[in-house]
Amino acid sequence: MIEGILVEGLIYGIMVLGVFITFRILDFPDLTVDGSFPLGAALMVQGILLGYNGWVALLMAFVGGVMAGVVTAIIHNHLKVPNLLAGILTMTMLYSINIRILGNRANVPLLNQDTILSSVSTRFAGIVPDEYLLLVFFIIVVLVIKLLIDQFFRTDLGMTMGAMGNNEQMVISQGVNPKTLKTIGVGLSNGLVAVSGAFAAQYLGFADVGLGQGIIISGLASVMIGEFLVMKSNKIGVLTLCAIMGSILFHGVMYLGRYYGYLINMTPNDLNLIKGLLIIVLLVLTQSRKLKKFAAKAMVSK
Amino acid sequence: MIELKNTSMLFGAGTVNENLALKEINLKVKEGDFITVIGSNGAGKSTLFNLIAGTIIPTTGSISVNNIDVTREPEYRRARYIGRIFQNPLLGTASNMSLEDNMMITYRKGFKWLKRSLNSKMREFFRKELIQLKMGLEERMKENLAMFSGGQRQALTLLMMVLSKPALVLLDEHTAALDPKNAAIVLELTDKFIKEYKLTSMMITHNMSHAIEYGNRLLMMDKGEIIFDIEGDEKKALTVEKLIAKFHELRHANFENDRALLTEE
Numbered sequence: 001m002i003e004g005i006l007v008e009g010l011i012y013g014i015m016v017l018g019v020f021i022t023f024r025i026l027d028f029p030d031l032t033v034d035g036s037f038p039l040g041a042a043l044m045v046q047g048i049l050l051g052y053n054g055w056v057a058l059l060m061a062f063v064g065g066v067m068a069g070v071v072t073a074i075i076h077n078h079l080k081v082p083n084l085l086a087g088i089l090t091m092t093m094l095y096s097i098n099i100r101i102l103g104n105r106a107n108v109p110l111l112n113q114d115t116i117l118s119s120v121s122t123r124f125a126g127i128v129p130d131e132y133l134l135l136v137f138f139i140i141v142v143l144v145i146k147l148l149i150d151q152f153f154r155t156d157l158g159m160t161m162g163a164m165g166n167n168e169q170m171v172i173s174q175g176v177n178p179k180t181l182k183t184i185g186v187g188l189s190n191g192l193v194a195v196s197g198a199f200a201a202q203y204l205g206f207a208d209v210g211l212g213q214g215i216i217i218s219g220l221a222s223v224m225i226g227e228f229l230v231m232k233s234n235k236i237g238v239l240t241l242c243a244i245m246g247s248i249l250f251h252g253v254m255y256l257g258r259y260y261g262y263l264i265n266m267t268p269n270d271l272n273l274i275k276g277l278l279i280i281v282l283l284v285l286t287q288s289r290k291l292k293k294f295a296a297k298a299m300v301s302k
Numbered sequence: 303m304i305e306l307k308n309t310s311m312l313f314g315a316g317t318v319n320e321n322l323a324l325k326e327i328n329l330k331v332k333e334g335d336f337i338t339v340i341g342s343n344g345a346g347k348s349t350l351f352n353l354i355a356g357t358i359i360p361t362t363g364s365i366s367v368n369n370i371d372v373t374r375e376p377e378y379r380r381a382r383y384i385g386r387i388f389q390n391p392l393l394g395t396a397s398n399m400s401l402e403d404n405m406m407i408t409y410r411k412g413f414k415w416l417k418r419s420l421n422s423k424m425r426e427f428f429r430k431e432l433i434q435l436k437m438g439l440e441e442r443m444k445e446n447l448a449m450f451s452g453g454q455r456q457a458l459t460l461l462m463m464v465l466s467k468p469a470l471v472l473l474d475e476h477t478a479a480l481d482p483k484n485a486a487i488v489l490e491l492t493d494k495f496i497k498e499y500k501l502t503s504m505m506i507t508h509n510m511s512h513a514i515e516y517g518n519r520l521l522m523m524d525k526g527e528i529i530f531d532i533e534g535d536e537k538k539a540l541t542v543e544k545l546i547a548k549f550h551e552l553r554h555a556n557f558e559n560d561r562a563l564l565t566e567e
Contacts, residue, residue: 089424152416153362154418154420155414155416155417155418156406156407156410156414156415156416156417156418156419156420157413157414157415157416157417158416159399159403159406159407159414159420160407160414162396162398162399163396163399163403163404163407165398166396166397166398166399167392167393167397169388169393170393170395170396170408171378172377172381172409173381173385173386173394173408173436173520174381174407174408174411174412174414174466175378175379175381175382175411175412176378176412176413176414177379177413178375178378178380180413232398233400234400234403234446290354291398293329
């Protein structure tokens with residue numbers, strides 16, 4: 001049970017890192033995610049079924065995700081469409097594209113195929129105990145991705161992107177086109193989301209166009225749980241770690257809801273309600289925490 | 303260096319709110335000029351700055367820099383040689399990032415690549431530069447800018463702008479949102495930096511005595527026109543009384559209403 005939660009949390013944690021980049025760093029609420037997650041899954045499954053190596057299929061998923069994000073950014077930048085609407089547009093179009101990729105089917109299983117996960121389990125069988133194999137693999141994968149993101153945001157380009165969500169005027173004043181930064185950021189974010197979808201498809205053993213439904217809410221809830229863990233930090237390494245921890249905790253809560261919810265008469269259909277309520281509760285808690293901090297400050301200054 | 307030819311700006315054309323914010327302005331800014339710009343609200347000072355910076359595109363006329371037409375060049379491109387500071391101290395820096403990150407972002411103009419420039423050498427350089435501000439900021443380089451006061455942030459914005467070596471500096475009432483003490487500090491620093499680095503600058507101010515005290519040239523604007531443009535010795539001989547009398551003479555209007563805005567002290 002606990003490995004299951006951790007593995008799921010880590011797989012979806014890659015998606016949460018993507019959501020963190022758009023929502024928190026770029027201040028660009030990007031709903032493309034609901035489409036790019038199943039896009040990654042579809043490209044992965046179809047790539048494997050066509051006989052490509054798993055890592056090649058993963059790269060395809062990443063590139064596909066980046067392209068989806070770039071489309072959203074272009075719609076927003078050049079047609080002056082609000083970012084939320086631009087994301088919804090791409091997401092809607094992706095629904096049809098994903099079905100196309102899956103060969104006009106809504107669900108394609110990955111039965112007895114060589115995936116990245118199956119090759120990892122055959123190669124390391126016996127070295128790492130079976131039940132922990134996936135866990136160890138995903139810890140490594142997510143850690144590598146996290147460190148790469150951290151490095152990116154320490155470069156000049158990454159730092160400028162960091163300023164973007166906070167102060168677009170400052171970015172303009174530095175002679176940088178904010179549209180370019182948005183395109184890079186939203187593209188990168190959706191690339192990560194698609195990679196997450198690709199791993200999810202291998203883990204679940206199928207790709208489904210409905211996989212992405214509500215992903216953005218899961219991602220946002222995870223980001224917020226992660227932020228709740230640490231008061232405030234300006235260190236990118238801490239922030240990305242929080243996003244991953246948030247994802248694991250979120251999946252823990254969802255797991256409890258799914259398997260023990262019946263104790264309070266909950267059905268799996270209530271999970272979406274729980275996700276929404278979770279976000280609202282987190283918002284309220286963060287607000288009251290801020291107020292308390294403010295009050296404490298006022299006391300000190302008196 | 304910068305030249306505006308018959309530049310007009312019409313807002314809300316064809317509506318009841320139609321407003322000719324600038325009327326066929328002709329202006330030549332020479333290299334090394336430090337121009338102070340005064341005028342009451344609605345005189346067109348900010349519109350003039352927005353046109354030069356590229357935030358808005360003029361309805362008619364042209365703007366050129368070193369004889370190259372830049373009328374349609376977008377703001378972010380012009381920002382590569384123009385350094386602008388706004389009234390709002392929050393606009394020059396990113397609150398959610400550390401002081402050193404902010405300095406690194408603004409150190410070089412233009413697109414940033416996948417390079418890590420912030421190293422110990424850079425930090426040491428920033429530290430030395432920060433000492434000039436005499437605010438103790440050199441000890442707080444890892445702190446987020448949200449922790450700093452408006453005066454500190456504006457002084458920092460000024461320093462960061464100077465370090466990026468712009469060809470033209472636009473100061474848009476950059477001390478107006480600060481308390482008197484900080485405003486004086488930032489203004490002193492501004493004057494010092496402009497002289498030290500020989501920066502071509504334009505400064506909007508509501509304070510007549512500041513407009514007279516600083517710079518080598520003064521522009522007075524009213525209702526979208528530059529009504530008064532003096533420099534050199536003529537400007538040095540100027541006093542607040544003479545300036546008000548001049549306005550009266552030129553516009554045959556009373557200055558009384560504007561006295562509150564154009565503070566004299």
